[in-house]
Amino acid sequence: MKKIYLVILLALFAGRYSYAQSSAPKDSIVYACGPCGGDCDNVAFDKPGICKHCNMPLVKISLSDFKKRVNAKPLTIAFYLQDNVEVLDFAGPMEVFITAGFNVITVSKTYKPIRSKTVLFITPDYTIDDAPKSDILVVFGGPTQPTIEDPAVMAWIKKQTDNDQYIMSACTGAFILGKAGLLDNLTATTFHTAIDDLAKACPKTKVLANVRFVDNGRIITTAGISAGTDGALHLVEKLRGRTYAEGVATSIEYDKWVPDNGLVITASK
Numbered sequence: 001m002k003k004i005y006l007v008i009l010l011a012l013f014a015g016r017y018s019y020a021q022s023s024a025p026k027d028s029i030v031y032a033c034g035p036c037g038g039d040c041d042n043v044a045f046d047k048p049g050i051c052k053h054c055n056m057p058l059v060k061i062s063l064s065d066f067k068k069r070v071n072a073k074p075l076t077i078a079f080y081l082q083d084n085v086e087v088l089d090f091a092g093p094m095e096v097f098i099t100a101g102f103n104v105i106t107v108s109k110t111y112k113p114i115r116s117k118t119v120l121f122i123t124p125d126y127t128i129d130d131a132p133k134s135d136i137l138v139v140f141g142g143p144t145q146p147t148i149e150d151p152a153v154m155a156w157i158k159k160q161t162d163n164d165q166y167i168m169s170a171c172t173g174a175f176i177l178g179k180a181g182l183l184d185n186l187t188a189t190t191f192h193t194a195i196d197d198l199a200k201a202c203p204k205t206k207v208l209a210n211v212r213f214v215d216n217g218r219i220i221t222t223a224g225i226s227a228g229t230d231g232a233l234h235l236v237e238k239l240r241g242r243t244y245a246e247g248v249a250t251s252i253e254y255d256k257w258v259p260d261n262g263l264v265i266t267a268s269k
Contacts, residue, residue, distance in 0.1 A: 030066050031058035034247030037099045042070050056251060061243060069244060076103045078134035078164075080157065080176075081124060082147045087116045089140040089170045092229035099248050100236045107131045109153055117142055128156040136235070137164045141171025141191060141224070148179045168220040168235060170228030177219065178202035186216045187265055191224035213262035226256075233257050 030044035033051035040053035044066050048058050061069075077097050079090055097104050108114055108124040115121055126132070137160045139147075147153050158180050161167050169177050174190040175198060177183050183205040190198045192209060199207040208214060213222040213231040215238075222231035233254070237245035242259060249257045 028063040029060055030063055032061050032066055033058055034251045035100055035244060036251050037101055041101055059247060075135040077136040077138060078131060079104060079106045080139050081106055081108050081114050081122060083114055084117050085140050085142040086171055086225055087118060087120055088225045089228050093138060093170060093232035095252050096229060096232035096236060096248055099251050128153060134164055136166045137161060138168045139173035139176045141173050144172050144175045147176055154180060166218055168231055170222050171224045174198055174221045175201060182219055186219060187214050188221040189214045189223050211263050215264045229254060230257055234262060
């Protein structure tokens, strides 16, 4: 059995772990499993090998980065879903964020089960009337017109976007953000066959094709379907660092992610 490297459970910090000996060098090297969403994400080892809890390979990480991972603020991500939503639009990002250890909740207008574009039914966790405060809002593609034309839903989305730290769309979910006025004077992307339509719907937005995602700082839009997974990994990288995001990609066996394979808009000084 591998020796856990000087990590103890601190009850005072709601089950989180910390490094036990303050006299150790600040940037000592430890080994931890790639993020899997389990309790072992908070356990470090003194040798490389395989995590005995999740069977993931242990990766080298500095003690300071490990402590940042353990002490990172828990985040709640709200997925707004509508009928006929694209399955991979939300399922890919959901897998990424859950594996990264975030709290993902699903929200819809009512508690009525949502029928996805195929045969999958999703029962939302909350409605727009009782959803808790979130840190990040994500909206998705499929037929977005009913969402855009619903004043109650759009009012809720605008309220969320006033407060949430990050806003992200996958595929044609960009039309929802555009209708809310969130893409004005920004650069965005969407599903490849909807590029021209988004440009017409959002004349104040620079709409790009042939890019997996566009990051404006707070607002991120992604191209179609599978690109939502790339956008989600990019957001994990922004929040937790590249090593952590690479660990998530490895954990879910998504070998198509290429870091920096998107456009990051840098604000001019």
